[in-house]
Amino acid sequence: YKRFAAGSWAPTTLAWGHDNRTCGFRIVGHGQHLRTESRIPGADANPYLCFAALLAAGLHGVEQKLKLPPEFKGNAYESDVQRFPGSLRDAIGLLERGTMARQAFGDDVIDHYLNYARTEQSLFDKVVTNYERERLFERG
Numbered sequence: 001y002k003r004f005a006a007g008s009w010a011p012t013t014l015a016w017g018h019d020n021r022t023c024g025f026r027i028v029g030h031g032q033h034l035r036t037e038s039r040i041p042g043a044d045a046n047p048y049l050c051f052a053a054l055l056a057a058g059l060h061g062v063e064q065k066l067k068l069p070p071e072f073k074g075n076a077y078e079s080d081v082q083r084f085p086g087s088l089r090d091a092i093g094l095l096e097r098g099t100m101a102r103q104a105f106g107d108d109v110i111d112h113y114l115n116y117a118r119t120e121q122s123l124f125d126k127v128v129t130n131y132e133r134e135r136l137f138e139r140g
Contacts, residue, residue: 001087003042006077011039013081015072022076024084040084056104088124092117 003010009021016025026037041050085091095101095114102110
């Protein structure tokens with residue numbers, strides 16, 4: 001989640017735009033070479049799961065007749081467009097409250113990923129970071 005930072009060329013919003021690296025979804029190329037990029041998943045993501053999620057989200061949009069927001073032009077880092085979750089904890093909350101992923105993948109899959117994510121968050125919360133050591137040492 002730390003890679004989603006303004007100015008990093010990693011996207012931070014759910015915006016889309018033509019050849020705009022500040023958007024989560026980028027349309028590139030022309031004519032026969034026109035394609036879309038989802039710039040949200042990291043190198044550590046399961047590509048099959050990501051592709052399945054993109055297809056499920058697209059199908060959900062079609063079935064629900066959702067309207068695509070206008071193309072974003074400019075610097076999406078400085079926009080008020082919806083942001084990605086800023087941490088694993090935030091992402092867990094969104095997945096817990098959401099319904100679309102459960103409809104697409106089923107309860108067993110989502111419950112499995114939630115259990116894994118909660119375990120990772122719990123382990124992370126127990127780690128004393130170098131920053132904390134330095135700050136606490138300064139106070140001592």
